[in-house]
Amino acid sequence: MKYRLTLDYTVPEGTLAPYFDALRDGRALAAQCTSCAATSFPPRPICGACGGREMAWRALTGRARVVRRTDTENGAFALARFDGADGLATVALVNPARRHATGRLVAPPDERPGLWLYLENEDDDHA
DSSP states (O other): OOOOOOOOOOOOOGGGHHHHHHHHTTOEEEEEETTTOOEESSOOSSOTTTOOOOEEEEEEOOEEEEEEEEEETTEEEEEEEETTOBSOEEEEESOTTOOOSEEEEEOOGGGOOSOEEEEEOTTSOOO
């Protein structure tokens, strides 16, 4: 059986609005715990390291290293570690034909949601 399903939904941004605004501009904004300085990207409202609930926004460079990668018929995805952040983030790859292990966060193509990584040579200019 095959059914077509259409779903319209809105993600309430709330206290994470600065993060989503930064993503739309292709910038990485992380949450840094004011108690233990753990930095999460994507941000969490509660610190995963100490359970603290007070966070401050911290701009990251947007550079990331691919840890694991999956290529599918519908695109390529990866787990990436962003410079300056603890933990990993799931990203979609903008240019999956490139096989490089580093990249930078970019604005979502065609206003599609999520984190998008543009793969580049390690010696490319990151400015």
